[in-house]
Amino acid sequence: MGNRLYVGNLSYSTTQATLEAAFAAAGEVREVAMPTDRETGQPRGFAFVTMGNAQAASAAIAQLNGMMIDGRSLKVNEAQERPARTGGGGGGGYGGGGGGNRW
Secondary structure, eight states, X not given: OOSEEEEESOOTTOOHHHHHHHHHTTSOEEEEEOOBOTXXXXXXXXXXXXXXXXXXXXXXXXXXXXXXXXXXXXXXXXXXXXXXXXXSOOOOSOOOOSSOOOO
């Protein structure tokens, strides 16, 4: 198990400090990252918490999954790595249409 956890179902009013304090009860917290919407700057309702070691991460899942914070029941599990993005998209072919054979 890794040290990085996904925390979902967050209230938009939950702060990094609130999360850090909750997770600190399970062990050392190295980082709390709360992504925001690019256009509005509003929180997106989830966060990533990096714990000090795998034991602390396991303890945090056991203690905090389902815990109520700011009126919402947290979903806490091990963060999954993003799948590698492949290069550009689609297209291809020569886009010709109609007109029959061009020999």
